[in-house]
Amino acid sequence: xxxxxxxxxxxxxxxxxxxxxxxxxxxxxxxxxxxxxxxxxxxxxxxxxxxxxxxxxxxxxxxxxxxxxxxxxxxxxxxxxxxxxxxxxxxxxxxxxxxxxxxxxxxxxxxxxxxxxxxxxxxxxxxxxxxxxxxxxxxxxxxxxxxxxxxxxxxxxxxxxxxxxxxxxxxxxxxxxxxxxxxxxxxxxxxxxxx
Numbered sequence: 001x002x003x004x005x006x007x008x009x010x011x012x013x014x015x016x017x018x019x020x021x022x023x024x025x026x027x028x029x030x031x032x033x034x035x036x037x038x039x040x041x042x043x044x045x046x047x048x049x050x051x052x053x054x055x056x057x058x059x060x061x062x063x064x065x066x067x068x069x070x071x072x073x074x075x076x077x078x079x080x081x082x083x084x085x086x087x088x089x090x091x092x093x094x095x096x097x098x099x100x101x102x103x104x105x106x107x108x109x110x111x112x113x114x115x116x117x118x119x120x121x122x123x124x125x126x127x128x129x130x131x132x133x134x135x136x137x138x139x140x141x142x143x144x145x146x147x148x149x150x151x152x153x154x155x156x157x158x159x160x161x162x163x164x165x166x167x168x169x170x171x172x173x174x175x176x177x178x179x180x181x182x183x184x185x186x187x188x189x190x191x192x193x194x195x
Contacts, residue, residue, distance in 0.1 A: 011057040016045045018064040022075040047165040051157050056146060059139040066136070074134040081130035089133035094144040099129050101147050105158040112159075113174060115181035 020041055049057060067074050080086040103125050110117040132140060150157050159174060166177045 008054050008057065011054060011061060012046055012049045015049060015057060015061050015064065016042050018061070018068070019045055019075065022064075022067075022073045025073060026075050026079050043165070043168065046168075047161050050164040051160045052143075053146065056139065056142045059136065059142055063134070063136045063139055078130050078134050081133055082126060090135075090140075092132075092137075092140060094140050095129055095132045098132060098144055098147050099125050101151060102128055102158060105156045108156055109158050109162065113178040116162075116174065116178050 020038060023041060024038075049060075064074065077086065077089060081089060103121060106117075106121055106124055110121075132143070135143065147157070163174045166174050171177045171180070
């Protein structure tokens with residue numbers, strides 16, 4: 001079991017490093033603060049991949065290696081799509097199904113943890129859609145199946161991702177993070193502390 005975990009973490013590390021090489025070369029019209037902070041980029045991309053299985057991660061690694069061989073920068077393509085500078089890279093009903101599901105998950109998480117998550121649904125969905133367009137057909141199919149299996153298993157992948165992120169940041173869980181935010185909010189709104 002431990003070797004499986006190490007293999008997955010190594011795959012994530014390699015994928016994120018290749019993505020960083022592409023991302024740091026992107027010339028977006030709106031500068032992205034993550035381009036100035038590799039550590040932030042790494043942790044956020046790790047979070048995204050932390051819930052995936054090795055089969056999907058290996059397929060994403062294949063995508064990146066193929067793109068490198070072809071002289072393509074998938075991050076430039078993704079941000080070109082986000083900014084509306086290039087036409088859609090792929091037309092797939094799977095992308096719509098995935099983004100619809102992840103939007104539902106995002107709304108569930110925002111409702112459950114309102115102090116930790118506030119808005120941003122439209123930007124999130126556009127970002128995800130543009131990223132999914134850079135996936136190979138195989139990766140998209142694997143990810144689509146993974147999302148469907150998560151729905152059947154009652155798993156909210158966004159909640160899982162953020163649970164992983166906040167654990168990595170020293171919280172016990174996403175619930176712990178929300179609890180601490182609630183504590184801060186209480187004291188911010190109650191200045192009479194000596195009553």
